[in-house]
Amino acid sequence: MPPLRIERLVVAGVGLIGGSFALALKQAGAVGRVVGLGRTRRSLDRAVELGVIDEAADDAAAALRDADLVMLAMPVGQTAAVLERIAGHVGAKTIVTDAGSTKRDVIEAARAFLKDAWPRFVPGHPIAGAESSGAEAARADLFRGRKAVLTPLPETDAPAVRLVADAWRACGAEVREMSAAEHDGVFAAVSHLPHLLAFALVHDVAQQPNAATLFDYAASGFRDFTRIASSHPEMWRDICLANREQLAEALTRYQAELDSLRRMLAAGDAASVERVFADARAARNAWLAQIEAGERK
């Protein structure tokens, strides 16, 4: 297998994810020139200064036409608009991929706008992130040991999928494939719902008349439980709306679980409450043990 070589990479949205993708491919020697596209010239110039990209695109159309790979790494809420804007300029061999946290909405937009380039669109989602954001936070090792999920469709070009998979492997990620529907269901349950729950708890506490007292007594358990409520509101608004059907299903299941616990407490059913708690702890500890075993490999 020849080593991966992407002569011209266009990164649209040079933040934590797009910037780290560029840095990782540079470090792997897998990329020639990295061209940045973005909302403001200033942030692109800053990304050049930081060495994250080689140049800011002066002519977006020319950059897209000559690109081997375009990585869309803006917030999911902007992806459709960006796809619409770039669609007419994508080169005849250019492969397009994205890094969005939801996949069915992105696929719908790509199918609607990309026309001839649609079979060369490879939907993707690297499972990495941090509370920090922006090109300043980008680092070459962000994806090392993380998973990158691709959700290609039957009509997606196999060589396009291979190139994107190779790119993620060059970044140190483990590549997985699943359907977009499965992806969105899985992440509704283990990522989008917990974010919603954490935002909801902090909002609930902050709305109480004695909010100052409540926060005064909140301790480390509360801090860790709500860490994800310090995530970016605009980004999570977009994710929750883009995946709202699957998120609503996950929320319905969760509310049924809460109703069941409420009934156990009202009935003073100590054995059932303890069983739920003990099963949860056992499941969580088994999961942590598996992660640790994976890390030792």
Next chain:
Amino acid sequence: MPPLRIERLVVAGVGLIGGSFALALKQAGAVGRVVGLGRTRRSLDRAVELGVIDEAADDAAAALRDADLVMLAMPVGQTAAVLERIAGHVGAKTIVTDAGSTKRDVIEAARAFLKDAWPRFVPGHPIAGAESSGAEAARADLFRGRKAVLTPLPETDAPAVRLVADAWRACGAEVREMSAAEHDGVFAAVSHLPHLLAFALVHDVAQQPNAATLFDYAASGFRDFTRIASSHPEMWRDICLANREQLAEALTRYQAELDSLRRMLAAGDAASVERVFADARAARNAWLAQIEAGERK
């Protein structure tokens, strides 16, 4: 003010909390002899080996009769039974306090059983803990910089409250007073509810047919959100049941918050979703900033 001196301290339940209380008072030079009471002789012998207590009580009645202070530090679910058992043996000047996470239930039991000693019962709750437990985990600095809440009643002896408050201060804690009802409401909101929510989420995920896949893609956000679901099931069963009325109220408010978010998502009301998320993030970040400012003092 003369320095605090507790000649004989009895610790009933020599685990993380009771053991750390003993160690902290020893380190402060505020205690003479520490006698342990517990469910098993073996764990008491181990606590003696570790230097957490000076002796295991051979004669519980004698130990209680001669004690200046008795600290009840067993799981809250056992407190009533222990109070009943010790009630007839407490000395005429002995002060009794506890370290339970709920206060109204403990007060009810103490009022029912302690008889003449009831005015010398000082209900307390140190806001400290860890996932580890047992005398092995005890350490002299566990309460340093933490809050210790006392919830005395109008009929509680003022000198008894002073002695217990002084003991917590000698452990490095900041002493606060509030009513038992306020205490239980506050901790339902910022501690008991989050624990219930975390246990419920992990249980919900573990019940799904694709649980293995779900856990496989769960990342650091899920790990932190569910950290408290690795807490002790028996202990949290007892806390949730002891405080079930206030917990049910907190849960009702929280479910209303979730219903409201569900409606915003169904309506595609991006502005409202973002406002909830942004308010939550702002409230959480303000709280963290306050904690950091406090730590810098």
